[in-house]
Amino acid sequence: MDIFLPIAGMSFNFLVIVGIGGLVxxxxxxxxxxxxxxxxxxxxxxxxxxxxAAASDSNQICAAATSGAFSHWKLGNVDLKMGLVIxxxxxxxxxxxxxxxxxxxxxxxxxFVIRAVYVLILGGVGSAMFVESLNTLRKSKTASVQxxxxxxxxxxxxxxxxxxKMHFKRSGLETSAIFPFSAGFLVGFLAALMxxxxxxxxxxxxxxxxxxxxxxxxGTDLFQIVLTTANVTLQQAITNHTVDLVLVVLLxxxxxxxxxxxxxxxxxxxxxxxxxLLSIIVLLVMVKMLFDLLVxxxxxxxxxxxxxxx
Amino acid sequence: MKGxxxxxxxxxxxxxxxxxxxxxxxxxxxxxxxxxxTMGIGFGGETVSFKGTLPQPxxxxxxxxxxxxxxSLKVVRKGRVVFFWMSVKQFEVxxxxxxxxxxxxxxxxxxxxxxxxxxxxIGYDALKQNLRLKLLTGKPSDDDLNVVFDGFLKMKEKTGxxxxxxxxxxINKENNSFMFDLHFSDRAxxxxxxxxxxxxxxxxxxxxxxxTIAIEKVGLSHWFTYMAxxxxxxxxxxxxxxxxxxxxxxxxxxxxxxxx
Numbered sequence: 001m002d003i004f005l006p007i008a009g010m011s012f013n014f015l016v017i018v019g020i021g022g023l024v025x026x027x028x029x030x031x032x033x034x035x036x037x038x039x040x041x042x043x044x045x046x047x048x049x050x051x052x053a054a055a056s057d058s059n060q061i062c063a064a065a066t067s068g069a070f071s072h073w074k075l076g077n078v079d080l081k082m083g084l085v086i087x088x089x090x091x092x093x094x095x096x097x098x099x100x101x102x103x104x105x106x107x108x109x110x111x112f113v114i115r116a117v118y119v120l121i122l123g124g125v126g127s128a129m130f131v132e133s134l135n136t137l138r139k140s141k142t143a144s145v146q147x148x149x150x151x152x153x154x155x156x157x158x159x160x161x162x163x164x165k166m167h168f169k170r171s172g173l174e175t176s177a178i179f180p181f182s183a184g185f186l187v188g189f190l191a192a193l194m195x196x197x198x199x200x201x202x203x204x205x206x207x208x209x210x211x212x213x214x215x216x217x218x219g220t221d222l223f224q225i226v227l228t229t230a231n232v233t234l235q236q237a238i239t240n241h242t243v244d245l246v247l248v249v250l251l252x253x254x255x256x257x258x259x260x261x262x263x264x265x266x267x268x269x270x271x272x273x274x275x276x277l278l279s280i281i282v283l284l285v286m287v288k289m290l291f292d293l294l295v296x297x298x299x300x301x302x303x304x305x306x307x308x309x310x
Numbered sequence: 311m312k313g314x315x316x317x318x319x320x321x322x323x324x325x326x327x328x329x330x331x332x333x334x335x336x337x338x339x340x341x342x343x344x345x346x347x348t349m350g351i352g353f354g355g356e357t358v359s360f361k362g363t364l365p366q367p368x369x370x371x372x373x374x375x376x377x378x379x380x381x382s383l384k385v386v387r388k389g390r391v392v393f394f395w396m397s398v399k400q401f402e403v404x405x406x407x408x409x410x411x412x413x414x415x416x417x418x419x420x421x422x423x424x425x426x427x428x429x430x431x432i433g434y435d436a437l438k439q440n441l442r443l444k445l446l447t448g449k450p451s452d453d454d455l456n457v458v459f460d461g462f463l464k465m466k467e468k469t470g471x472x473x474x475x476x477x478x479x480x481i482n483k484e485n486n487s488f489m490f491d492l493h494f495s496d497r498a499x500x501x502x503x504x505x506x507x508x509x510x511x512x513x514x515x516x517x518x519x520x521x522t523i524a525i526e527k528v529g530l531s532h533w534f535t536y537m538a539x540x541x542x543x544x545x546x547x548x549x550x551x552x553x554x555x556x557x558x559x560x561x562x563x564x565x566x567x568x569x570x
Binding site: 001002003004006007009010011059060062063064065066067068070071107108109111112116226230233234235236237238241243244245246248249252256259260293294295296297298299300301302303304 | 349350351352353354355383384385386387388389390393394395396397400447457458460461462464465468496497499527530531532534535538539542543545546547548549550552553554556557558560561562564
């Protein structure tokens, strides 16, 4: 059965959209990641205009992160003060990002920029994850890996010395607000540009650079994701008119169902095996994006602004 | 005086009847079954059937479908920069229809002589002549018009918005009638579309008919588009509220513990 996406201005068999949502939800449940970085490229691959894919993906992530954020909030895992500092950065970054998207669409180069940024970020994250999990896999054969919290490191001590110091009670930290704000800005900017939640950047940043406890980092990340993506959704709707609610609802339906199967499947795999599998998927998507940038296109003429906006 | 005026008026009316070209020939086609295509949430393109009767045996029928609302659009020309393909020029393309299709019962080259081509102003060549190209960014080059027009056609044909299909209409020789299906792709937009039908024999137009069909978004599809374009802030707030409510609801249903 076909379903018409009124903002994208095209129709698809609804099973295709729910299926993509389901696939990303499955991977999300399996790997414990947001999946926004896979969803936008997949939507682009089936022909959804990049601007609609990214904006609708932000809205879908807002829905997907809500229940997790609420659960962590109830469990007291959200550092509200830290979350608000990151959120202010996220709102500023998201607002700037939406204006950049508008400018790039006017220039007709949004398609190129989104693919290039995906290649860089997926390439970096995928490679780092692949190498790290490969090393862990090797080490685990000889010795058991030590778990537990990451202690203060040189980087977190350096950032703690910067101005605008604040005390973050829930995280048990006294550090500068500059870095959390900057990280929030970057994630908000990427949310607007790529339609990602940014958990793959924010969680390691909070743990390794800011020095937050892991569980508080996860809870605070989900809290800021909900509000940052809500801001990006609103800004995209107002500035670029590219949020397709029909697409969002179908994707979310698929992702919720897929996630249940993903969580069950994750019980059959070890942590490092899961990470190595995820890194391969991330690198494959990156290669496809890179291929699209390098290979002579079928048609050298394209619309400057596909769908949405006046 | 009054009588002279009436005589003059009658003379003018009779003269006009001779000089203004009449609607040519007999009925060429009739539209079936409705003059409206609705784009609801389940729209995946729609096919409208037409039927008609030709005035004489051995007549060729040509049908042209053209959108009435044809705003200018911006297109980009991609080029290789270092290793990567990206937009290097931007153009504004105007005076070309958003949707353009031609169907015929014979080969167009056999049916249309040069005079008829000029008179009817149909086909891709006519579109290319009408097209106006304005360079917005980048450096001009001699091949811009050809490259843009060819790429534009390719883009439109790929999305089912343009097409020339010769020998696509079958004529029933027993009763000189024809029937064909016109498919509106899912990429069509709201507005009126003019369908012109010509019956041609030996280089002479025997009949011409014109009909208009409207495409309209209805129901949720109309509401979403209207809200997104005209009340974008409210639409954005609705999108966020729906996301949060649906997200919480799903969390309660599946009792999921976390993860995003």
